[in-house]
């Protein structure tokens with residue numbers, strides 16, 4: 571149990587670093603009541619809850635006077651207020667090349683079932699391998715997905731059946747979803763590109779997965795992400811309403827076949843801002 575708590579405290583400290591930076595120069599912009607809700611409570615499986623709450627309280631009290639508008643905004647933009655943090659690591663994700671699909675599925679279930687706003691966190695400083703995966707709603711409350719580290723697709727095309735061949739990561743039927751975090755989503759598309767009929771004429775022309783698909787998601791925000799080397803299309807919005815997609819970087823080699831940047835289908839009221847797109851199509 572002890573190592574888990576240490577990791578948690580360490581990551582909380584990482585969050586607070588910007589606050590400490592500002593402490594001397596810019597005094598108190600906000601009262602302690604706001605500060606204490608900023609970081610929300612921390613939820614974990616298997617009853618760690620109580621222990622961790624006790625451990626984190628002194629940290630919160632120690633910093634609230636130093637919180638400035640700047641640091642508040644910085645945290646608020648990556649961490650919705652009052653949200654419960656659900657880290658994929660606490661659901662068995664290990665990164666480093668092992669298949670983390672099941673751990674992400676479990677963590678999503680917990681986040682989506684949360685009765686209060688939840689934030690599903692993919693840690694910085696690690697690379698998680700995912701096969702085809704669906705994050706589906708409706709959820710009980712608002713969910714944000716903060717991808718701070720890297721998510722990489724399996725490079726084994728046999729991990730995709732003919733049925734799910736068009737999907738790598740799918741978000742479906744979720745309201746008020748926010749996906750961001752500043753991390754990277756890497757489709758690892760090389761294996762698919764080699765098999766494309768555009769590259770190898772002996773191959774049949776078949777679909778390859780879209781890295782990120784948002785289907786029937788209303789009031790959707792996708793921001794602050796690097797999406798690269800998709801198997802085929804990088805991001806697709808389908809049957810969504812009220813969508814903001816901003817500060818997204820999309821990158822794939824010029825010669826990668828059909829690696830379109832963003833597809834928008836049957837979607838209303840979408841704004842795409844400040845995106846950098848350089849791909850093979």
Ligand SMILES: *[C@@H]1O[C@H](CO)[C@@H](O)[C@H](O)[C@H]1NC(C)=O
Pocket residue numbers: 604646647649650651
């Ligand atoms: C958090 O609350 C503050 C005001 O209390 C608001 O300005 C900010 O937009 C909120 N952030 C999010 C992500 O909801």
Ligand SMILES: *[C@@H]1O[C@H](CO)[C@@H](O)[C@H](O)[C@H]1NC(C)=O
Pocket residue numbers: 694695
């Ligand atoms: C980041 O990774 C390095 C090398 O694997 C490790 O030494 C360090 O503890 C990690 N930091 C965090 C915050 O996990």
Ligand SMILES: *[C@@H]1O[C@H](CO)[C@@H](O)[C@H](O)[C@H]1NC(C)=O
Pocket residue numbers: 687711712746789
């Ligand atoms: C969910 O998000 C919407 C849109 O940002 C917001 O209006 C609503 O207050 C949020 N609900 C909760 C419970 O935070």
Ligand SMILES: *[C@@H]1O[C@H](CO)[C@@H](O)[C@H](O)[C@H]1NC(C)=O
Pocket residue numbers: 726727728729
């Ligand atoms: C690819 O996946 C298939 C089925 O999932 C498996 O049988 C095969 O061993 C995998 N190949 C490699 C190189 O891992």
Ligand SMILES: *[C@@H]1O[C@H](CO)[C@@H](O)[C@H](O)[C@H]1NC(C)=O
Pocket residue numbers: 789811812838839
């Ligand atoms: C969604 O967009 C519609 C217009 O398409 C607008 O009338 C409505 O207020 C928006 N809903 C929210 C929650 O922003």
